[in-house]
Ligand SMILES: Nc1ncnc2c1ncn2[C@@H]1O[C@H](COP(=O)(O)OP(=O)(O)OP(=O)(O)O)[C@@H](O)[C@H]1O
């Protein structure tokens with residue numbers, strides 16, 4: 063589904079991704095771990111198409127299409143969803159309004175009619191119940207004054223409504239209390255499907271207790287320096303990153 | 313607009329009737345301004361003597377006045393002797409015969425604004441007999457108003473048919489000596505609207521300039537007077553969202569509102585004057601004096617406006633809160649793009665006990681536009697218990713535009729409560745990226761953010777107008793980002 067080949071990307075003239083390879087197939091769950099500042103969010107932003115990052119070489123293919131050729135909104139409509147590490151506040155814009163506009167943009171792209179207002183509300187309420195979110199959040203400004211955990215839940219709500227083919231969740235677990243973590247994991251697991259793939263960027267094993275990954279990768283210095291199965295995450299939790307980094311540079 | 317065939321005819325015929333005004337071409341006066349011109353305008357309009365005297369007094373006072381200068385608005389000196397102060401409407405032969413002859417760009421804009429087909433012809437100035445005009449709608453409308461005792465007619469008609477009301481109220485809110493442009497308007501105003509709502513009457517429909525018969529060619533120096541007598545209510549809609557072009561660059565309108573005891577006037581404006589090209593060339597200068605007088609106890613006046621046009625806007629819809637418990641409101645969205653300059657705001661003058669006012673001003677600047685908000689809240693010594701709340705927000709799109717806020721407060725009664733809040737925000741790249749990551753195009757994202765920013769004001773507009781205003785904003789900001 064997603065093929066990242068020898069990807070190099072920089073921001074402000076500084077190279078952050080230094081030749082990264084990653085292959086994600088439909089039905090898989092991948093976890094990406096790694097030290098602070100290693101380039102995890104950069105990878106996510108580049109895949110989503112943030113204009114501040116310059117791709118200097120390499121290729122990204124998504125469902126057979128050259129992703130780097132598409133605008134961010136086209137990538138989204140094609141089925142890529144990014145759960146932001148720091149979701150931005152958009153004061154004055156109704157949360158439900160944005161959500162509906164997003165759903166309709168995607169439907170339109172796929173030749174479908176706009177969602178019926180009733181159906182939309184019903185669906186949104188259902189998902190919110192699953193995520194333990196109060197329906198009043200629909201009527202607030204997008205992330206406006208939301209607590210850290212509320213923002214993360216809101217990201218998952220959007221994901222659940224949009225049903226992406228590829229969801230990249232950038233530290234969606236950080237800042238969540240135990241109940242929220244379970245709710246978020248619930249949301250992610252309900253999306254698991256042979257047709258979809260999920261990439262989790264995380265620092266903690268905790269999340270992986272609830273969402274079992276098929277693969278775990280260590281990203282360091284802008285490259286994936288080790289990949290393994292779920293036992294790698296446990297080992298990392300135990301021993302930290304140093305040994306992996308050392309082994310890679312040896 | 314010109315839906316009554318009889319009125320049209322009289323308009324067209326008018327230019328043959330003025331033999332009595334010597335050395336004046338009937339359909340337009342030569343450029344320049346002197347007493348003779350003022351007399352000629354009055355004569356062309358067949359005004360009674362009192363009206364001429366009134367104009368002359370204003371003219372003589374205007375001569376003694378200086379054109380104001382504003383720190384934040386710049387424009388080339390206007391030569392008042394270069395302007396022609398009266399011209400009759402274009403004859404049908406000068407107008408386009410059908411929409412096929414109209415600038416396709418203009419039509420495209422109408423399309424984006426969702427203006428109904430039959431409306432487009434009228435707006436584009438297509439010769440009237442070629443326009444599908446709903447005469448019957450206008451007639452039913454007139455009948456309904458008649459039954460309610462409401463007077464709604466062109467100003468010039470009111471001068472002749474209701475001189476007692478004109479004498480009593482004209483200039484009672486905005487006296488001719490008020491300011492330079494008000495004085496000029498008083499001397500040379502061409503036409504406008506007159507509304508009188510009798511005691512206890514709730515006007516059965518929203519009054520819109522759209523239905524005002526004979527509204528053609530009142531653009532440059534328009535005069536509007538609305539009187540809501542005791543216990544009455546009226547909602548008045550001015551302007552339209554279609555882009556309005558005019559050969560006359562200078563516009564100096566005066567609007568006076570009078571609300572008597574327990575009366576309420578709601579005045580909504582959506583204005584979209586031609587702002588000029590990207591460099592501001594050819595745009596309208598809009599210097600307007602709008603003021604409402606809450607003359608009676610418990611009276612209320614609300615101004616709601618959405619302004620997107622003009623090269624230069626200078627405009628301060630204001631309320632004089634004379635009555636006890638009177639209420640003044642000002643809700644405004646002003647958009648400036650490219651080289652537009654706007655200096656707008658409001659004045660709330662509290663005189664009556666427990667009078668209260670609310671100001672919500674939303675300014676949006678894009679391109680290289682400069683926008684200033686100037687608000688005055690004055691509480692007079694006798695205004696025991698007066699209250700004001702002001703909320704003044706600016707939204708910037710792009711890096712080259714600016715917003716300036718100048719709140720003035722003069723509080724001379726210690727029991728008064730005056731609050732002011734101001735915010736400035738910029739649409740951030742990250743907000744746009746967030747929306748785009750959700751599949752929403754950049755343009756839609758900007759519109760969404762702008763509409764969210766303005767919704768407090770939009771909800772004050774009558775439903776239909778609000779929808780139009782929203783579409784207008786979207787069109788005005790097209791290409792503002794990226
Ligand atoms: N505008 C910029 N100019 C220069 N360097 C930048 C800029 N933006 C980000 N960086 C740097 O890029 C590097 C990678 O950042 P990134 O956010 O991808 O890290 P991360 O792996 O997600 O870290 P964390 O675990 O803390 O979230 C960091 O060293 C960061 O300081």
Ligand SMILES: [Mg+2]
Pocket residue numbers: 102103104147232233
């Ligand atoms: Mg990060």
